[in-house]
Amino acid sequence: MKRAGLRVRVxxxxxxGALALSATMAxxxxxxxRQSLLDERERTAVRAAYYDASVVRAGLGTSRDPDVVAVLRTLDTGENRRALLQRDNEWYARQADTGAAVAVPPELQRRAAEGVPSVQRVRADGTPTLVVAVPLSESVVFYEVDSLRELEHTLSVLTVVLTLVAVSTAFLGAGLGWYASRYVLRPLRRVADAAEEIAGGASKYRLDPAAEPDLGRLTTSFNHMVDELSTRLERDRRFAADVSHELRSPLQTLAAAVSVLERRRDQLDDRTATAAGLVSAEVARFQQLVNDLLELSRGDRPAERVPVDLPELAGQVCRERGVDPAIVDAAPGGPWCVDRRLxxxxxxxxLDNARAYGGGAVAVRLRLSDGVGTIEVDDEGPGVSPEDKPLIFDRFVRGRSAGARADTAGTGLGLALVAQHAAAHGGTATVTDRPGGGARFRVDLPGCTP
Incomplete structure (x- = not known):
């Protein structure tokens, strides 16, 4: 199972956290x-019941045979309260129906019969009800049944409000988490951007330790790592340049000697002539390798952009390599602002790579749109295997497998130079499959509009 990202987790x-806190508080x-409202309502009901009980006691004491119903009707109980009287085990109510007596629980009746005033909350017909019992004498008990429907409605509304508040707080917490994650991840984004800049060749890019004091150690370590990397790359470039320069002199001597052998090749026997031809080819390959190494050692130099008629340059390069310039397909447009040499x-x-590995180039397309120049070269070879595509622009990678040294005259540095020259322009080099078979090498060069 894929783990959620840091931002999602934050x-x-x-x-x-916000939901748990708000739910607990709610x-x-x-x-x-709830308890406060119930207690207050109970106190109010008890006060009202005792007041009504005093009125009933006074009414019953006016004669030997009082009209109990008439006495109960003198009470102002409103819509929520119902008054009941139990006298000699007989129930009386303001109305003829004494059905409200079923709301009085037996336990409450027992305590009231013992002369103990009592209060109890029950549910009558599905409605929460408060029953107050006030003994008036040994055989007379006054009951008041108080409906708590309004209180229950109030508590229901309170429940909905508190639930909405809890949910809203959770959303607010998510919003704060989103903001906090942006704030927390901002330094990491700076590190990622810096890493991309450095990977793109900006070896002088550094992080500012004062920008994020809390991440001072990370910033210092990152900058130290970049310094060490830059030092090592510079040392490698200097080594390659020094070795290439040191090899040039003996190579020139060898090339001069080989040229003498080539001029007198017709005077040599077949075996010696074949050996001389092999030496000449290897010396030429060695010279090309040294030149490519020297070019790679200059990889930190920026492109010197000037307006260039790229279709004309492409045709010239094709002619130099014996390729028909007619394969160049250039869209109409003005000159390209690029480094002509690179x-x-x-x-x-x-073109050399297409000839060596792809059976020759079949199309060269040049497009300039919105300041981005695109160069595509198609060949009709077997294409590039999926496992080799991520490595094809590395140094000394040739043929169908990474790191293999093919039996060709190539140096294994041609495509590495393509990627390096594209990067010098701030662009990229990629390879895809050509429709119909073969490989398609594409170079994107931004900022080509003069």
Whole structure:
């Protein structure tokens, strides 16, 4: 199961925390308010019941055989209260129906018969009800049944309000989590952006320790890592350049000697002539390798952009390599603002790669749109295997498998130079499959509009 991202976890944590806190506060608030309202309502009901009981006691004492119903009707009980009187085990009410007596629980009747005033909450016909018992004498008990329907409605509304508040607080917590995650992840985004800049060749890019004091250790470690990486890359470039320069002199001597052998090849026997041809080819390959290494060692140099007629340059590169310039398909447009030397070498390397591994180039397309120049070179070879595509632009990667040294005259640095020259322009080099078979190498160069 895929683990959620840091931002999602932070937002979920804030939301869950806010929901738990708000739910706890809502539950506590509900219990406190509920108990307070019930206690207040009970005190009010008891006061009203005792007052009504005193009125009934006074009414019953006026004669030996009082009209109990008439006495009960003198009470002002409103809509929520019902008055009952139990006299000599007979029930009396303001109305003829004494059905409200079923709301009086037996336990309450027993305590009242013993002369103990009592209060009890019950449910009558599904409605919460408060029953107050006030003994008037040994055989007379006054009861008042007080409906708590309005109080129950009030508590229901309070429950809905507190639930909405809890849910709203959870959403607010999620919003705070989103904001906090943005704030917390901002330094990490800076580190990621810095890493992308450095990967793109901006070796002088550094993080500002003062921008995020809380992440000072991370910033310092990151900058130290970049310094070490830059030092090592510079040392490697300097080593490659020094070795290439040191090799040039003996190579020139070898090339001069080989040229003498080539001029006198017709005077040599077949075996010696074949050996001389092999030496000449290897010396030429060695010279190309040294030149490519020197070019790679200059990878930190920015492109010197000037307006260039790229279709004309592409045709020239094709002719130099014996390729029909008619394969160049250039969309109408003005000149490209690029480094003429780097783009010329880039095109040449793509054509050489197509000849060596793809059966030759079949199309060269040039497009300039919204300031982004696109160069595509198609071949009709077997294409590039999926496992080799991520590595095809690495150094010394040739043929169908990464790291394999193919039996060709190539140096294994041609496509690495293509990627390096594209990066010098702030662009990228990619490879895809050509419709119909073969490979399609594509180079995107931004900022090509003069």
């Amino acid at each position: 937002i979920a944590g804030f939301a869950a 539950l506590v608030s509900f219990q406190v308010v 783009v010329g070498q880039l095109l040449g390397n793509l």
